[in-house]
Amino acid sequence: MLIVTLLALPLPALAETREERVAVATEYVDLALQGFDMGAVIETMYQPVLQQVAAGGQTLSDAQVARIRQxxxxxxxxxxxxxxxEQSQIMADLMTLAEITALRDFYATPEGRSVMAKLPQLTAAQQPGMMxxxxxxxxxxxxxxxxxINGEAPPAPTAQP
Incomplete structure (x- = not known):
């Protein structure tokens, strides 16, 4: 059984240790957090709430929005x-050392830092459509x-507009 498991691993994974992958993934995460605007990400989380309130006809004051933001x-x-x-642990389980190194090296470049800074805007732009x-x-x-779940025959699907 051990041989089957080893054969299922990508060949580069056999030549590297998990600890090596975690170490490089941790470097990547540290770089990502340096260039990551956590406030902008969090703002994308409450914007739909503000939009729903506005759609319901209620106007919030700047102070109310500031309190919600805080x-x-x-x-x-x-x-x-x-x-x-915690992402470094997951990355070490899913990716090879070469893949993690490539990510880390990319995000260390000016272009990589620029991409990282724009990810919250990308999320915000896609979120309304996803919702x-x-x-x-x-x-x-x-x-x-x-x-x-209840073991019944599912009702016929309704046509979506």
Missing amino acids: LYLDTFTKPLTSLMR RLINDNMSGLMPQVLAI
Whole structure:
């Protein structure tokens, strides 16, 4: 069984240790966190809430928006940073040393730092479409999921506009 497991690993993974991959992945994560605007990422999390409030006809004052922003920052900054730091362990399990090294080296370049700085904007730009996609499909999807869970024949899917 051990031989089968070893044969399933990519060949470069046999010549490197997990500790080596974790070390380089940690360097990558440190670089990523240096150029990462955590505040901008967190802002993408509460923007949909503000948009829903505005769509409902309520106007929030600048002070209310600032309090909401601070609430989100206080709630998510440390846990998100910790989550990102844990990424090195996951990367070491999924990627080869060469792949992790290539990522680290890219993010050490001016272009890589620029890309990292723009990732929150990319997320923010995609989030409304993602939320729409999920919301538009959830009402038709959930009855089918529940039917599968309950061992019933799923209802016929509803046509989506």
